[in-house]
Amino acid sequence: MGEVVRFRRPSASQRHKGKTLCRNGFHKWEVVDRPFDSKQGRLVTRYRCSRCGATRVRAE
Numbered sequence: 919m920g921e922v923v924r925f926r927r928p929s930a931s932q933r934h935k936g937k938t939l940c941r942n943g944f945h946k947w948e949v950v951d952r953p954f955d956s957k958q959g960r961l962v963t964r965y966r967c968s969r970c971g972a973t974r975v976r977a978e
């Protein structure tokens with residue numbers, strides 16, 4: 919009795935590959951929003967890596 923339930927999840931190698939890319943600086947940046955930076959007096963673009971969650975801000 920009792921079936922062995924096999925969870926289907928992203929393979930470890932797949933995820934590891936992504937993290938390796940991130941660690942090498944190849945993040946998968948996605949634009950979060952473009953708030954107005956009052957300090958710099960111009961628009962900035964906020965990015966977030968969809969893999970590791972790292973963030974960065976870039977002034978246009």
Ligand SMILES: [Zn+2]
Nearest residue numbers: 940945967970
């Ligand atoms: Zn990343």
